[in-house]
Amino acid sequence: MKKIRLLCCLAGLCYFATVLGQNEKFKALFIYNFTNYIEWPGGSGPAFTIAVFGDSPIIGELQAISKIKKVGKSPIEVVRVNSPVEAGNAQILFIPAAKKKSLPDVAKALSGKPILIISDNAQGEFGINFIEVDQKQSFQISKLNMELRKLKVNSSLIALGIPVN
Amino acid sequence: MKPYYTISLKAILLFLAFLIISPAYSQQPNNNKKQPTKDQILDMSYEQLLNLPFEDLINLANIVGVSTEELLQMILNKEVTTASKMKETIFESPLSTSAISAEEIRLSGANTVEEALRLIPGMIVREKTNGNYDVHIRGFDNVPPDNFTYFSENMISLVMIDGVPVYNNVSGGTFWETLPISINQVERIDVVRGPASALYGPNAASGVINIITKQGGNKKINVSVDERMGNFNTYLGDLYVSSKLSDKFKVTVGAKYDIRDRYDDQYYSFLQGKYIPLQDSFAGLGGKNYRGINEQSLSTKRAREVLGGNVNLLYDLSKDIKFKLSGGIQDSKVQTAFFENLTTPLSSRTSNMGFFSFQGNVKNLIALVSYQGGHQNLSEGMISPVVEYKMSNINANLEYNFIFKNLSIRPGVNYQKATYDDSKYEKEMRIAQNDNSINGLFHGARTTGLIAGSLRADYMAFDKLRLIGAARVDKYDYIKKNGLSYQFIASYKIDDNNLIRASYAQANRGAFVGDLHANFVNQITNRAPTQVITPDQYAFFKTQIPPALVPLLPAQAPQTKVTYNQYFMGSEVSGKDLKLLTINTAEVGWRSKINNNVQLDIEGFMSKAKDFDALIGNSINIFDSTYTLRELTSGLGPLNSSGLPKVIHVEDTLFYLNLPLVATQYGISATVNISVSKKLQFKVYGTWQQTKLKTHISPAKDTSDFTFKGTPSFYGGLTAIFVPTSKWNLFVGSYFYTSQTYNRYYRVTTDANATATAKANAEDHISGKFILDAKISYKFWKDNRIYIEGKNLLFDNNREFGFADPVKTLILGGVNFNF
Numbered sequence: 001m002k003k004i005r006l007l008c009c010l011a012g013l014c015y016f017a018t019v020l021g022q023n024e025k026f027k028a029l030f031i032y033n034f035t036n037y038i039e040w041p042g043g044s045g046p047a048f049t050i051a052v053f054g055d056s057p058i059i060g061e062l063q064a065i066s067k068i069k070k071v072g073k074s075p076i077e078v079v080r081v082n083s084p085v086e087a088g089n090a091q092i093l094f095i096p097a098a099k100k101k102s103l104p105d106v107a108k109a110l111s112g113k114p115i116l117i118i119s120d121n122a123q124g125e126f127g128i129n130f131i132e133v134d135q136k137q138s139f140q141i142s143k144l145n146m147e148l149r150k151l152k153v154n155s156s157l158i159a160l161g162i163p164v165n
Numbered sequence: 166m167k168p169y170y171t172i173s174l175k176a177i178l179l180f181l182a183f184l185i186i187s188p189a190y191s192q193q194p195n196n197n198k199k200q201p202t203k204d205q206i207l208d209m210s211y212e213q214l215l216n217l218p219f220e221d222l223i224n225l226a227n228i229v230g231v232s233t234e235e236l237l238q239m240i241l242n243k244e245v246t247t248a249s250k251m252k253e254t255i256f257e258s259p260l261s262t263s264a265i266s267a268e269e270i271r272l273s274g275a276n277t278v279e280e281a282l283r284l285i286p287g288m289i290v291r292e293k294t295n296g297n298y299d300v301h302i303r304g305f306d307n308v309p310p311d312n313f314t315y316f317s318e319n320m321i322s323l324v325m326i327d328g329v330p331v332y333n334n335v336s337g338g339t340f341w342e343t344l345p346i347s348i349n350q351v352e353r354i355d356v357v358r359g360p361a362s363a364l365y366g367p368n369a370a371s372g373v374i375n376i377i378t379k380q381g382g383n384k385k386i387n388v389s390v391d392e393r394m395g396n397f398n399t400y401l402g403d404l405y406v407s408s409k410l411s412d413k414f415k416v417t418v419g420a421k422y423d424i425r426d427r428y429d430d431q432y433y434s435f436l437q438g439k440y441i442p443l444q445d446s447f448a449g450l451g452g453k454n455y456r457g458i459n460e461q462s463l464s465t466k467r468a469r470e471v472l473g474g475n476v477n478l479l480y481d482l483s484k485d486i487k488f489k490l491s492g493g494i495q496d497s498k499v500q501t502a503f504f505e506n507l508t509t510p511l512s513s514r515t516s517n518m519g520f521f522s523f524q525g526n527v528k529n530l531i532a533l534v535s536y537q538g539g540h541q542n543l544s545e546g547m548i549s550p551v552v553e554y555k556m557s558n559i560n561a562n563l564e565y566n567f568i569f570k571n572l573s574i575r576p577g578v579n580y581q582k583a584t585y586d587d588s589k590y591e592k593e594m595r596i597a598q599n600d601n602s603i604n605g606l607f608h609g610a611r612t613t614g615l616i617a618g619s620l621r622a623d624y625m626a627f628d629k630l631r632l633i634g635a636a637r638v639d640k641y642d643y644i645k646k647n648g649l650s651y652q653f654i655a656s657y658k659i660d661d662n663n664l665i666r667a668s669y670a671q672a673n674r675g676a677f678v679g680d681l682h683a684n685f686v687n688q689i690t691n692r693a694p695t696q697v698i699t700p701d702q703y704a705f706f707k708t709q710i711p712p713a714l715v716p717l718l719p720a721q722a723p724q725t726k727v728t729y730n731q732y733f734m735g736s737e738v739s740g741k742d743l744k745l746l747t748i749n750t751a752e753v754g755w756r757s758k759i760n761n762n763v764q765l766d767i768e769g770f771m772s773k774a775k776d777f778d779a780l781i782g783n784s785i786n787i788f789d790s791t792y793t794l795r796e797l798t799s800g801l802g803p804l805n806s807s808g809l810p811k812v813i814h815v816e817d818t819l820f821y822l823n824l825p826l827v828a829t830q831y832g833i834s835a836t837v838n839i840s841v842s843k844k845l846q847f848k849v850y851g852t853w854q855q856t857k858l859k860t861h862i863s864p865a866k867d868t869s870d871f872t873f874k875g876t877p878s879f880y881g882g883l884t885a886i887f888v889p890t891s892k893w894n895l896f897v898g899s900y901f902y903t904s905q906t907y908n909r910y911y912r913v914t915t916d917a918n919a920t921a922t923a924k925a926n927a928e929d930h931i932s933g934k935f936i937l938d939a940k941i942s943y944k945f946w947k948d949n950r951i952y953i954e955g956k957n958l959l960f961d962n963n964r965e966f967g968f969a970d971p972v973k974t975l976i977l978g979g980v981n982f983n984f
Contacts, residue, residue: 026222026226026229029211029214029215029222029226030219030222030223030226032215033219033222036219037219054661055661055662057761064211065211065215068211068212068215069215098254098256098661099661101253101254101257136226136227137223137226137227137229157219160219160220160223162383
C-alpha cells in the first residue's frame, strides 16, 4: 500500500505541475496558408477576419501570426465569437474540437455565406476539417462546400489535403 | 488443439534482440542527415515557419506529429456512443462513461480486451490463470458470498461487440475467450458504469462494456499483423485487414490465436485446504469413486488455446443509409475457475461457435439482427452433471430516432431467444460410462427469451441543460413479473470546461437457462452396502429381541445400502417463482477541464441490489427401510421389522430461489488525465467503495449483516505514456487493488470441527497487489514496430482470484507490421 500512496502523491504533484508545450501552432499555420489558396468574393475588405467559436488556445497562435502576416493587403483580425451569427462578416470561422457538435447548427446559420468553415476532428458540412492520420496533422477539404459558399479554391490545395464531398 | 509452436524462448529472444539492434543502427542515421529533428522544428520561429511553402510546412508538421497535448485532447474529446446510443464526447456524456482507444491499447501492450479493461476506471479485473480474467464493473463480485465458484462470475454486466450482446445465456456471464475479434481490430472500448438496461436491455445492471471494432480505412488495402511470444509458452497472433473496394463498399477481416501455459501446475484442494498436484486433489472426496469429474480431462499445463476470426462487409450507400454484415467463428479451450468440480476450482471450458449479425441504418431507423450458435462444454470430463450442450441465441432489435429540434424520442422493440440442448451429450456420456442415471445440466432442450419495448427521450435546453428519461419493459418467458428498467438523467454544462450530472436508474439481470431450467441429480454416493450399524448398536439390538432368535442372527451386524442424491432444480423445474436481480443506482458526477493539460472526472454513486438468486438447500428427505427379523434369521424368524436399517435414501433438494439478501454499495471514482510535458502523459484513476450486506444467510443458516470484504475497498490504475521521439514509445502502467477475502461454499455437517475446517478451507485472503506493466516499442521502418512488454514486473506472485493460480511475471517480445 505504501507504493500506492507514493504513486498517488506523485500524481498529485503532477496535477499541480506547470505545463507548457506547443498547442495549436501548426493548425494556426495551416489556416494562414489556406488563405493563399482561396479567393473570397469581393476580396477580404479592410481586414481579414478569422473568427474562433468559443474558447480555444488557437486564438493566441492566430494572434501571433496576425502580428507578422497579412492576407493580401489586409491585416488579420482574430476574434472570439459566442455564436455563429457573430461570425457573419468573417472570412474564416474556426470551430474547435470541443464545439464540433455545433457544426450542423453553425453551417445552417451561415448557410450560403462566403465563409470558410474550418472544423477540428468533426463530421458534417465543413470547408476544411483538421484530422489526425497516423498521429500526423492532416486536413480534409470539401471543394463542393466551398463552391456553395462562392469561395474559389486552388486545385493545388485540394491536392495537399484529403478531398471529401 | 495442439501447441502450434515448439521454438525455444531463447531463440525468440535472440531474434527479437536482432530486430531491435539492426534497424536502430541501419536506418536512423540516414533519416537524420536530411531532415530536421522534431526539437529543431519546435524551436523554429513563426517568421521562419510562415515563410515556408505550404508543402514544406506540411512535411515539418509530419515530423512533429500530433503533439502530446493534442493526444490528450483526443483522449478528453474522445467520442463515445454507448452512454446515449449517439455520438458525443466523453466530456459531454451524461453518465459515468470512459473509453480507451486503439492507440491507448496499442501503447499499453494489452493482449486481450479483458486486460485492456484495466485501463478504465471502475473496473475490477483479476487474472485467474494466464490470460483468463475475472471482470467486474464497480463490484458486487461474488455476492452473495459462500457460494460455488460458478456464482463468482460477473452475471450482471452487459458485454457487446458493436452493440451485439455476447454474454452467455446459461448464467449471464461473459466467456471472454469466445469473442471472435482480435485486439488490433478494436477501435475503442466504451464502458458505462451503472445501470443502463433502459437503453440496452437485461444484464446492463452494473454497467455496459461495448467493444467497437474498426470500420475499415480509406486505403485500397490495409494490413496489420502482430506476433508476440513470451515465457509460459505464450504465443499470440493477430491479423487485421481492411480493404476499400469502392467508395461505398469496404471489407474487414480479423483473426487471432492465443496460446498460453499456466503459471503453475498445482491445484487447490477444497478438502485439504492447500495447493497440491492434480491427482491428489481428488483423493478424499470420494476418491476414485467420485463420479463428478474425470480428472484426466484437465491438462496441468495449458491455460488457454484460442482461435477466432471474423469477416465484415460494410456498405455505405449514402451518409444516412449504411449496412453492415458480419460473420465470425471461434474455437477455444481455457482452464479457468468457473464450473468447479467440487474438488478443485479449475476446470476446462471448450467452445466452438459461430456468429452472424446484420446491422442497418436507414436515416433514423436502426435495425439489428444477430445469431450466435455452436457447441460448449463448461467443464470437460464432468459427468455429474454433463455440462456440454448445443446452443443458439437470436437477438433482434429495431429502433427509430425521431428528432424535433432539441428533442429526440427513440422508441424501440427487442426480441431475444436462446436455446440450450444437452440431450445429445447426455446420451453419449451414458453410453460411454454405461450408466443411464447420468444427467445433463438441463436434461433436454431448454429455452429462455423475452420481448421488450422501450422509449427514450433526450432534451437539450439552452444548449446547456440536458434531460434524459428512458424506460423499458421486458416480458420474459417463464418469469411472471415483467422487468421494468428506467433511467432519469440530468446534465448541466456550466461552461465549456465544466459539466455536472446526476442520474437515478433501475436495471435487472436477465432470465437465464441455468436459473430457470437446471435439472439434474448428483448421485454423490450410490455404492455397495456399507457398515452403518455399529457393533454397540448391534449388541443393544440383540437385547431387544426374543432370546431364541439371537443365535440365528449373523455374527457381524448387517450392512446398509446408502444413497445420497442431490437434486438441482431451476425455478421452472421446481415451480418456484423467481424474481430477477435488480439494481437501483443514484449517481452524481463532475467533469472539468482544469486547463488545456488536465481533465478531472469525479463520480459518486450508491447502488442497492436485491433479489439475488442462488441454489438453496430446500429440504432433506430421508427415506429408509429396515431389515425384517425373518431376513436376519435365515427365514426362521417373524416378518416383524428389526429396526435395523437396510436402505437409507437421502434426497437433498436444492432450488434456485431468491434470497432475502440486500447489498448496498457506496463509492467514489476519480480520474485525472494529465499532460505533464509535450512528451509525457499521465492518467491516474481510482475507486473507493464499501459494500454492506444485509440478511446474508450462511451455509450454516446463520443470518447476519456485515461489511463485505470480497470487493477491494480501493482499486485503480496509473499509466504513463512517454514519447521521447517519433520512433520510440514507452508505456508504464499499473493496476492495483487492496486486499480482499473470497468466500466459497462450504459444507456444514454435524461434526463441528469438520465444518470449521471446511469453512477455513473455503476462505481465501487475497493480498493487495500493485501490478506493474511496461511496454517499449520502436518504429524501425515506416509504420512497423518491434516491442518488448512485461506484465507484473514487481514479481508479485500472489494470486488475484480466490483459489486460482498464482500470477507470475510474463515477458513478451513482438513485432507489428502495417502496410
